[in-house]
Structure formats: C-alpha cells, structure tokens
Amino acid sequence: MINVLYLDDEEHNLTSFRAAFRRYFKVFVTTEPSEAVRILEDNPIEVVISDQKMPALSGVEFFELIMPDHPNPVRMLLTGHADIDAVIDAINKGHIYKYISKPWNEAELRRLVEEASELYLMRTAQETQVTEYSERLYSAESKLKELMSEFNSSSELSSDSKERYIDKINKILKLMEVPLD
Amino acid sequence: MICRNVIKKLYVLFLLGALFSSETIAQKFIGKRLELLTPSVSSQSAITPNDLEDEVWVRSKVNVPNLGNTDNWFWARLDLDPVTEAGLNVEIAYPTIDSLLVFMVCDGVISSIGVAGATVPKSSREQLLGNYPSFPIPVVDCNELTCYIRVWSGKQLLLPVRIEGSRKLLSDGHYRNVFFAIYFGVVIALLLYNLFLYFSVRDKNYFQYVIFIVAVGGTQLVLNGYDRVLDLISSPWWSLRMTHIFGILSGISSILFVRNFLHLKSNAPIYHRIFGWFYIPYLVAGIILCMGYFNVSYDVINVSSLSIILLIPASLKVWRSGDVSAAYFLVGWLFFIIAVVVFALKDFGVFPYNEATLYALPIGSAIELVVLSLALGSRINQLKKDRQRAREKELNTSLLNEKIQIEQNIRLEKSVNERTFELTQINDSLQATLEDLRSTQQQLVQSEKLASIGQLTAGIAHELNNPINFVSSNAQSLKRDFVDVKEIIDLISNIDAESLTLKEDYLAICNKMSDLDIPFTMNEIDELLSGVEEGASRTTEIVRGLRIFSRMDGVETVPANLNELLSSTLIILRSNLKDEADVLIELSDNLPDINCQPGKLNQVFMNIITNAAHATIETELPRTERIVRVRTRLVKDEQKKYIQVEISDNGVGMSEEAISQIFNPFYTTKKVGQGTGLGLSIVKGILEDHNASIEITSKVGDGTTFLLSFPV
Numbered sequence: 056m057i058n059v060l061y062l063d064d065e066e067h068n069l070t071s072f073r074a075a076f077r078r079y080f081k082v083f084v085t086t087e088p089s090e091a092v093r094i095l096e097d098n099p100i101e102v103v104i105s106d107q108k109m110p111a112l113s114g115v116e117f118f119e120l121i122m123p124d125h126p127n128p129v130r131m132l133l134t135g136h137a138d139i140d141a142v143i144d145a146i147n148k149g150h151i152y153k154y155i156s157k158p159w160n161e162a163e164l165r166r167l168v169e170e171a172s173e174l175y176l177m178r179t180a181q182e183t184q185v186t187e188y189s190e191r192l193y194s195a196e197s198k199l200k201e202l203m204s205e206f207n208s209s210s211e212l213s214s215d216s217k218e219r220y221i222d223k224i225n226k227i228l229k230l231m232e233v234p235l236d
Numbered sequence: 237m238i239c240r241n242v243i244k245k246l247y248v249l250f251l252l253g254a255l256f257s258s259e260t261i262a263q264k265f266i267g268k269r270l271e272l273l274t275p276s277v278s279s280q281s282a283i284t285p286n287d288l289e290d291e292v293w294v295r296s297k298v299n300v301p302n303l304g305n306t307d308n309w310f311w312a313r314l315d316l317d318p319v320t321e322a323g324l325n326v327e328i329a330y331p332t333i334d335s336l337l338v339f340m341v342c343d344g345v346i347s348s349i350g351v352a353g354a355t356v357p358k359s360s361r362e363q364l365l366g367n368y369p370s371f372p373i374p375v376v377d378c379n380e381l382t383c384y385i386r387v388w389s390g391k392q393l394l395l396p397v398r399i400e401g402s403r404k405l406l407s408d409g410h411y412r413n414v415f416f417a418i419y420f421g422v423v424i425a426l427l428l429y430n431l432f433l434y435f436s437v438r439d440k441n442y443f444q445y446v447i448f449i450v451a452v453g454g455t456q457l458v459l460n461g462y463d464r465v466l467d468l469i470s471s472p473w474w475s476l477r478m479t480h481i482f483g484i485l486s487g488i489s490s491i492l493f494v495r496n497f498l499h500l501k502s503n504a505p506i507y508h509r510i511f512g513w514f515y516i517p518y519l520v521a522g523i524i525l526c527m528g529y530f531n532v533s534y535d536v537i538n539v540s541s542l543s544i545i546l547l548i549p550a551s552l553k554v555w556r557s558g559d560v561s562a563a564y565f566l567v568g569w570l571f572f573i574i575a576v577v578v579f580a581l582k583d584f585g586v587f588p589y590n591e592a593t594l595y596a597l598p599i600g601s602a603i604e605l606v607v608l609s610l611a612l613g614s615r616i617n618q619l620k621k622d623r624q625r626a627r628e629k630e631l632n633t634s635l636l637n638e639k640i641q642i643e644q645n646i647r648l649e650k651s652v653n654e655r656t657f658e659l660t661q662i663n664d665s666l667q668a669t670l671e672d673l674r675s676t677q678q679q680l681v682q683s684e685k686l687a688s689i690g691q692l693t694a695g696i697a698h699e700l701n702n703p704i705n706f707v708s709s710n711a712q713s714l715k716r717d718f719v720d721v722k723e724i725i726d727l728i729s730n731i732d733a734e735s736l737t738l739k740e741d742y743l744a745i746c747n748k749m750s751d752l753d754i755p756f757t758m759n760e761i762d763e764l765l766s767g768v769e770e771g772a773s774r775t776t777e778i779v780r781g782l783r784i785f786s787r788m789d790g791v792e793t794v795p796a797n798l799n800e801l802l803s804s805t806l807i808i809l810r811s812n813l814k815d816e817a818d819v820l821i822e823l824s825d826n827l828p829d830i831n832c833q834p835g836k837l838n839q840v841f842m843n844i845i846t847n848a849a850h851a852t853i854e855t856e857l858p859r860t861e862r863i864v865r866v867r868t869r870l871v872k873d874e875q876k877k878y879i880q881v882e883i884s885d886n887g888v889g890m891s892e893e894a895i896s897q898i899f900n901p902f903y904t905t906k907k908v909g910q911g912t913g914l915g916l917s918i919v920k921g922i923l924e925d926h927n928a929s930i931e932i933t934s935k936v937g938d939g940t941t942f943l944l945s946f947p948v
Contacts, residue, residue, distance in 0.1 A: 064814075067706050067767040074713035074760050108815050110859055135701025136811065158705035161712055 056081045057172040058098055060128070062091045062117060063106040068157075072104075075161055080168060088117050095121060100128045101175040102168050104155075107134035107141055115141065118149035127178050129171035131155060195227050202227075265329070265396045265589075266314075267299040273311035280309050284346065285339050285384040300589040303393040305531045310387050312395060316373055318342075318381040326383055327370040327405055328352075329396040331461020334476055334530075337386040338371040342378035353388075354464070354475035367412065367461040370405055390476055390530025392583040416460060419598045423453035426605050430612070437616065444493045445612060451485040452601045458482050459597070480525045483537040487518045494547055494569075497611070498554045498562060507550035514543045538580050544573050561615040568607030575600025677901070684914040688839050691846075695808045699778055702811070706771030710764040717761050720752045781807050793831040798879055798946070799823040799868055801834055805841040806866070816849040817862035817885070824869045827879055830946055836922045843915045844883050844942050851887025851940060862886070870948075877948040884941035890934040898932065 060083045061072050069084040076082050083094045088111055094100065103121070105114035112120070118130050132145045135157040145151045152174065153167050206220055271293040273279050282288050293313055303310050314326070328336065338350040352369035373381070387393060400408075427449045434442035457463055458478045491511045495501070500508035521536040547569050555562035575597045582593040727745050735741060749755075781804030806819060813819055845864060852862035867882040890898065890905075897903045899920045904913035923930050927947050934940040 065702065067770055068702065070760070070763045070767055071706055071709040071713065074717070074764055075709055078716070108811060110815055113815060135705070136698050157701045158708050161709065 057102065057168060058100045059083065059102045059104065059168055060085075060091060060094055060098075060100045061104045061133075062086075062088060062109075062114075063133075064109040064111075065106075068106065076165065076168070079165060088112060088120070091117070092121060095125050095128065100125075102131065102171040103128045104131045104133050104168075107132055107138070107145075108136055113141070115144045115149040118145075118151065122150065127175060127182065129174050129178075131167065131171065133157060133159065199224065199227050264398050264400075265299040266398055267296045267301050267395065269314055270296045270301060270395065270397060271313040272296055272301060272303075273313070275306075275308040275310060279311055282309075282311070282386075285311075285341055285382075286346075288384075298588075300394055300396045302589070303387070303395060305389075305392045305534050305583070307390075307531050308388070310393065312385040312387070312397075314383040314385065314397065316381040316383055316399075318376065318378045321373050321381075321399055322375040323373065324399050324401050325370040325372050325405055327368050327398050327400055328385070329368045329398065330394050331367050331369075331464070332391055332459060332479060333369070333387050333389050333393065334391070335386075335388040336369055339384040339386075340371070340374050341380075341382045341384060342374070342376045343380055347374045347376055347378075348372075355472050367409065367465045368405075372402075373399070391479055391534045394589050396589055412460075415595070416456075416462065416598070419456065419602055420453065422602050423449060423456075423605065426609055427453070430609060433612070433616075439616075441493070441496050441615075442612065444489065444496055445608065448486070448489040448493045449605060451482060451489045452605065455479075455482040455486050456598050456601065476530065477525055480521065480530065480533050480537060483534075483541070484518045484522050484525075487537065487540055487543075488515060490544065491515060494550070497565060497615075498551055498559070500550060500554070503554045503557055503559070504550055507546065507553070510546060511543070511550075514540055538583060541576055542580065544569070544576060547573065559618075561611050561618055564607055564611035564614055568604045568611060571600045571607070572604035575604075680914055684918055685839075688842065688915075691842065695812060696778060696782065698811045699808060700775060703771035703774040703778075706767040707775075710767045710771070714761060714764050714768075717757050717764070720754065720757050721761075723752065724749055724754060777807055780804070793833055795829040796832055796834045796837075797827060797829050798832075798837075798881060799827055801837055802841055802866060802868065802881070805838055805845065809842065809845060812846070813849055813864070815859065817852045817864045818860065819845075819849075820863060820865045822865070822867040824867075826870050827868055828870070828877075828948055830879065830948055832926055832946075833922075836925070840919045840922050840944075841881075841883075843919050847915075848883055848885035848887065848940065848942075851885050851889075854888045855886070857886075871945075879946045879948060881944040881946070882941060883944075884939060886939040889936040889938050889940055890932070891936055895932050895934055 057080045059076065059080045061069060062085060063069055063072075064086055066086065069086065073082045073084050083098065083100065085091050085094065088109075091103075091105075095103070103118075103125075105117050107114040109117075114132050114134065118132075121128075122130075130149060130151045131153045132142075132149065132151050133155045134141070142154060145154060152171055155164060155167065202220060202223055209216075272295075273288070273291050273293055276291070279288065279291060288311065291311070301312070316326075326338065328338075333352070334354045336350075336352040338352075340347040340349075348371075350369075350371040371383075373383070385395070385397075387395070427446060430442050430446050430449065434440075434446060457468075462468075463475070463478055491514055495508055495511055498504070498507075500511065517536055517540040521533045521540070524536065525533040548566065551562045551566040551569065555566065578587055578593050578596045578600075581587045582589055587593045724745060727741075727748060731738065731741050731745075802821075802823065806813075806821065845866065848864045849862075852864065855862070863886050865882070865884045867884075869880050869882075871878045871880050894905060899916050901917040902913040903917075906913075920930065923944065929945045931943040931945070932940065933943070
C-alpha cells in the first residue's frame with residue numbers, strides 16, 4: 056500500500072481525505088507541520104500532500120523544509136487558492152510534482168497519488184542503483200590501489216607475474232566499466 | 237601753415253642780415269672817439285666839467301659804449317673839430333636816458349649847456365629833433381672844442397653818439413616817426429578790434445589780450461622815447477618809472493593771457509603753476525621801483541621777462557593735446573620771444589646796439605600781436621565748429637535713437653504676438669492634457685472599483701472552495717461507508733431467527749464487522765456528516781453575506797446593521813486573513829441600524845482590514861503574534877449618537893507625513909505594481925457620502941488605529 060501524508064490546518068479536510076482514500080492507501084493525516092516531519096521520519100512516506108494557506112507556515116515553506124532531509128517523497132500541493140505567485144513558488148522552490156485545486160475530483164486525485172508513488176519507486180530504485188554503483192566503484196578503486204602499490208613495491212618481477220597483474224587490472228577496469236581511452 | 241613758415245624764414249633772414257650788417261650801421265656812431273671816465277667818488281659829485289680834476293679818462297674801444305645798468309653818474313668827453321664840425325649836432329641816439337647834461341667847452345670855458353631826460357621839467361626841455369636828444373655844436377672860434385656829457389639812467393645805459401647835420405637828423409627822425417606811426421597804428425587797430433570782439437563775444441580772454449596790447453604798445457612807446465616827444469607825462473616821478481611800469485605790466489599781462497588762452501590749468505597744470513610763480517618777481521620789481529631802486533628793478537624785470545621762453549614747451553604740449561589754435565599762439569609768441577631775447581641780450585652786451593636790434597622788438601611785437609589776434613580768431617572759429625559739430629552729433633544721435641525706438645517697438649510687438657500665440661497653444665495643449673488626466677482618473681477609479689469587486693469575488697471563490705469540498709467529498713465517502721454498513725445490515729436482515737446456524741451466522745456477522753472495521757466506519761460517518769453540516773452552513777453564511785453586498789449599484793440607502801456588515805466582510809476575507817493575522821472581534825450588541833449603502837461600506841471595511849493585516853505582515857512578527865482588532869460601539873456625545881467602528885493593528889505604523897497624505901489619490905507606501913493607491917481615497921469619498929468621519933492614530937513601530945464614526 057502506498058503511504059500518503061496529508062497536511063492541512065482544517066480537521067474537516069483531513070477527515071474528508073482519509074475517509075475518501077483509506078481503503079486504497081495508507082493515509083497519515085495531521086494539522087501540525089512538526090507532527091508531519093515526525094511521521095516522515097518514522098515511516099517510508101511515498102507521497103506528501105499539503106495545503107497552501109496555513110497559519111504556521113505555507114505549504115511551499117513546508118516542502119522547502121522537508122526537502123533536504125527527505126528528497127524522495129513526491130510532493131503535491133492541494134489548495135483552494137489559485138494564487139499564481141504561490142504556484143510559481145511551489146514549482147520553483149517547492150519542486151512539487153502536481154498542483155491540485157479544491158474541491159478535488161476523487162478519481163483524479165487517486166490516479167495522481169498512484170502515479171506519484173510510481174515516481175517515488177523510480178526515484179528510490181535509482182537511488183539504490185546509484186548507491187550500488189558507488190559502492191562497487193569504491194571497492195574496485197581500493198583494489199586497484201592495492202595492486203598498484205604491490206606492483207611498485209616489488210623490485211623484480213618475472214614476466215609471468217607482470218602478466219598476472221595486468222590481467223587483474225583489466226578485470227577491475229572492466230568491473231568499473233570505464234572506457235579505456 | 238605755409239604763411240607761417242614764410243614769415244618765420246623772412247624774419248630770421250632779416251635778423252641775420254641786420255646782425256651781420258650791424259657793423260656798417262654802427263659805424264656812424266662815434267663811440268670810439270669818446271673818452272669815458274670811470275666813476276669815482278669825485279666824478280659822482282661833479283656837476284660841471286670844471287669839477288673834474290685829475291681824472292683818468294679811458295678811450296672807448298667800441299662804437300656804442302655800454303655803461304650798464306647802474307646808479308652811477310657817468311662822464312664822457314668828446315673832442316670836436318671846431319672848424320669842420322661847428323654847426324652840426326651831437327646826437328645821443330638813446331631816448332631812455334633819464335638825466336643828460338651836455339657841456340660845450342671852448343678853450344676851457346663852458347660855452348653852452350644842454351639838458352634832457354626825464355628829470356628835466358617840461359618848461360626847460362630843449363626842442364628835440366626827433367625822439368633822440370641832440371645838442372648843437374656852437375659856432376665859436378676855439379682852438380679846442382670839447383663836449384662833456386654827463387649821464388644817469390635808472391635803466392640800461394648806452395651811449396650811441398653821432399655827429400650829424402640838423403637836416404639829416406630831422407629826416408632820420410622823420411623816417412623813424414613814420415615807422416613808429418605805422419607800428420602804433422597797427423597796435424591801436426588791434427586794440428580796438430579785440431576790444432570790440434570782447435564786447436561782442438564776452439570772452440575774458442579778449443580783455444586780457446587788450447590789456448596785453450596796451451602793455452606791449454605802451455612799452456614800445458616809452459622805450460622809444462615817444463612819451464617825451466608827445467609830452468605825455470609831466471611828472472618826473474612817473475616819467476622815471478614809465479619804462480619799468482610798462483615792463484611789469486607786459487610781464488604780468490602776458491602771463492595772465494597765456495595761462496588763460498592755453499587753458500593751462502587743465503591742459504598743462506605744471507606750466508600753469510610755474511607761470512603763476514613769475515608774478516612774484518614782477519611784483520617785487522614794482523615794489524622796488526616804488527622805493528626808488530630803478531636799476532635793480534630794471535634787472536629783475538629783464539630777467540623775469542626771459543620766463544617767456546617757457547611758453548614754447550607749454551604751448552607745444554597744448555598743441556599736441558589737440559588744440560590747433562595753440563599752434564598759432566606759439567608762432568606769434570616765437571616772434572615776440574626772439575625780439576625780447578634780442579632786446580635783453582643787447583642790454584647785456586651780447587648783441588651790439590644797432591637799428592636791427594632796436595627795431596627787432598617793435599616788428600616782432602607787431603607780428604606777434606597780429607598772429608595772436610588770428611589765434612584768438614581761430615579759436616572762435618574752432619569753438620563755433622565744435623559747437624556745430626556737437627549739435628550735429630546730437631541731432632544724429634536723437635534721430636538714431638528715434639529710429640532704434642521705432643524698430644524696438646516693432647520687434648516688441650512682434651514678440652508679444654508670438655508669445656501670445658505660444659501661450660494660446662500651450663493653454664490648448666494643457667486643456668487637452670487636463671481632459672486626458674480626468675478621463676484617466678475616472679478609468680482608474682473604475683478599475684479600482686472593479687478591482688475591489690474582483691477581490692471580493694476571488695475572496696468568495698476561495699472561501700467557498702473548502703466548504704464545497706467538505707460536502708462533495710464527504711458525500712462520496714459517506715456513500716462508501718454506507719455500502720459497508722449496508723452489507724452488515726443485509727447480513728443481519730438475512731438471518732433467519734429459526735435457522736440452526738444462528739450462532740455461526742452471528743459470528744460471521746461479527747467477523748464481517750471486524751473486517752470492515754465498522755466501529756471506525758461509524759465514527760467516520762459522524763465526522764463526515766459534521767463536515768457536511770459545516771460545509772453547508774459556511775456556504776449559507778457566505779451566500780447571505782453576498783446577498784447583503786449585492787445591493788452594490790444603488791445610490792439609495794437602505795437600513796443595515798454595521799455588525800452584520802462587518803461579520804460578512806470578515807467571512808469573505810477569512811481565508812485571506814488565515815495566514816496573515818489573527819482577527820479579534822468585539823462587536824457591541826446595542827448598535828442600531830443606519831441608512832447606508834452596504835456595498836460601498838463593504839468596500840470600506842475590506843480595504844481597511846486588508847491594510848491592517850498587511851501592516852502586521854511587514855513587522856515580521858511571527859504569525860501568531862500578528863493581531864487585527866475589530867470593535868464596534870455606540871457613543872453618545874451631547875445630543876448626538878455615533879456608531880464607532882474601530883479597526884486597529886499592531887503593524888508597522890505610519891509616520892506623520894504618511895498620515896497626512898494617506899487619503900491623497902495615488903499615494904501609496906507599497907511597491908510599484910502593488911495596488912493603485914486609490915483605495916483609501918475612495919474610502920474617504922464613501923465615508924463623506926455617509927456623513928461619517930475617519931480618524932487615524934498611528935505611531936511608527938507601534939501600530940495603527942482607524943476610527944470611523946457614523947452619525948445615527
């Protein structure tokens with residue numbers, strides 16, 4: 056089930072949202088931004104939805120707040136105020152994926168959340184892949200360093216040993232998939 | 237010019253000729269036959285030749301002995317030939333000897349005595365053959381005939397002696413008389429002429445000149461002995477002094493004349509002063525003369541007369557500074573100067589005594605008098621010409637001025653016309669601009685109205701989004717929840733009370749209820765229903781508020797309650813204000829309705845409350861500390877009642893200057909592009925329509941309070 060977090064200052068909105076989507080997603084709701092941050096930390100939230108007009112801070116400000124620590128969850132702005140400045144800010148500063156106006160169309164909102172979740176998976180998968188690659192690269196690099204120092208420290212080498220070394224180096228380079236030229 | 241040069245050259249030639257021929261003329265004087273006695277104590281007191289004893293006689297070396305200018309008695313002795321020279325005359329050709337005694341001594345016995353000179357009374361004067369005294373040589377039978385001459389003069393003393401027959405003497409005297417007659421004729425003519433000019437032109441220069449002529453003429457008269465010939469002066473006291481007097485008069489009058497003619501005071505002040513000093517020696521000479529020091533006086537006069545030479549540089553200077561008549565002046569005086577110099581130097585012995593030196597002075601003075609008359613005449617001409625020129629110049633200038641004035645007038649008119657045209661054009665364009673401005677202003681007012689309406693609409697739309705969301709979303713969720721509940725109810729309704737599987741059925745129901753999480757669902761249904769309620773009621777409120785403000789176009793007033801109006805405004809602004817400031821409302825209960833235009837008042841409240849909220853944002857206080865307070869109350873003041881609406885904030889506040897200008901159209905403290913600046917000016921207009929007043933209290937940093945008072 057997709058984990059969705061919804062932040063809004065009006066209780067009624069939260070109730071409506073949860074009632075509408077609890078059967079399809081795992082819905083977390085709160086009126087407090089601090090609470091929302093805690094939920095993000097404790098749970099693997101895939102989609103974060105926020106209202107724009109809130110007393111403590113605006114939706115865009117909230118997104119700006121969470122982005123450094125939680126870049127992966129997909130952000131969406133849900134608001135009844137079609138303020139063009141806010142939209143521009145949302146896109147440029149908040150890096151939102153989608154903007155939805157109230158009153159929402161349930162089917163559409165559902166579809167958007169599903170899309171967002173896919174995007175999240177893609178991001179995280181990418182991240183994992185990137186992390187894997189980094190790790191492999193790092194280990195290969197350290198192995199290469201070892202070989203190089205062995206090669207340098209040995210005073211006399213037979214051609215056989217040399218060949219063996221060169222073999223190993225080539226294998227590592229292949230691992231790294233670094234173009235040789 | 238040419239005339240001048242010619243005269244000059246002729247005169248010089250004449251002088252030179254005269255000087256060089258001096259010897260031939262002088263040869264007739266028998267000075268070399270004279271024996272002179274050097275003055276001694278005994279010779280001074282000797283009255284007759286008999287008194288002279290053992291004196292030393294010195295023969296004269298020159299034809300005309302110069303006995304100098306001394307107070308001494310001089311004796312001279314002349315041996316005559318009794319045979320050849322008897323019947324002739326001894327002539328002493330010097331008219332100014334003051335005391336002259338001639339003794340004819342025949343063989344030691346005085347034969348005859350002759351007297352002449354100023355000291356001789358009129359009655360005993362010998363008949364003169366001309367203006368020179370002469371003494372007949374007696375016809376006596378003598379072996380030795382000597383002529384003794386005793387002389388004294390208070391002036392320069394010369395002894396030009398000759399022996400000549402009476403006829404010759406007479407005719408010579410005749411020629412002399414004619415010459416001098418002509419001379420005096422010229423002098424008198426000039427005198428009368430200049431006198432006449434003086435009376436007609438009234439220039440004192442002429443009078444001074446007349447006096448000068450008198451002096452010069454008089455000097456010549458006396459120097460040549462004509463006063464004695466014509467017997468003009470009877471008193472010896474005067475006679476002795478006549479020469480000196482005329483000499484002084486000449487000197488003084490010439491200084492006077494020169495100074496005035498050349499206007500030395502202005503043209504050459506130095507010369508003016510120097511000439512002025514020369515009055516003194518002449519006056520001193522006069523005083524000495526009165527006291528009887530004739531010779532000293534004569535010397536002083538002679539020396540002072542040389543001052544006339546200063547005239548040359550003085551008149552040159554004046555001539556160079558532009559006065560043409562000074563040239564004439566100079567020429568005239570040059571003749572006279574040369575004449576005077578020659579005369580003086582003859583006395584001092586530099587020039588010999590002869591007719592040239594003698595006649596130089598009258599000729600020179602005559603020429604000078606004529607030329608000076610011409611000079612004076614030319615001066616008049618000059619003056620006339622100058623005056624004429626000045627008048628012509630004035631005329632020209634005034635004509636030119638007239639012309640310039642006319643031209644100026646034309647130009648002025650032209651430029652006035654141009655200016656008028658320009659101003660008319662400017663006025664027209666200003667009018668057009670004014671029209672443009674007015675229409676622009678109207679457009680802006682209109683757009684402000686539309687903007688406020690737009691703001692209202694947007695506010696309403698935003699405000700409705702949430703309530704509508706509640707209703708529509710919750711409705712769908714309620715449907716789903718109801719489906720779950722319906723399932724259970726269906727299960728329940730299918731239970732057969734008689735069925736054997738009653739317990740299993742009941743358990744199945746319980747399981748289903750748990751699966752569907754019915755307790756949660758029930759709770760949710762309550763919440764959703766409450767949400768629907770909330771949404772519906774909010775919507776109603778907003779619509780009601782709209783209804784109140786829908787009466788926007790009317791000019792007529794309707795009774796309305798300000799509390800209601802304020803509440804509606806706040807509902808509309810609710811979502812805007814949500815993240816701007818906390819709004820605290822204190823509405824008094826006892827407000828009566830007043831006649832107003834609700835739509836316009838809504839604009840007023842919306843404007844002021846929005847401004848208040850924005851002011852709090854500018855403080856950068858945290859959201860929860862930003863407060864806008866809205867209060868109403870009824871106030872009684874004497875007989876009148878007012879409803880006060882107070883909107884205050886804890887925003888940035890306004891400066892004195894801002895407060896005074898806040899209602900001015902287009903005045904805004906916001907950045908360019910944010911707001912037209914017309915809001916509060918329109919607010920003021922609306923309040924004036926309602927006879928309401930507005931008062932602003934504000935302090936920078938503290939916040940602002942708007943106090944509106946509506947009369948009831």
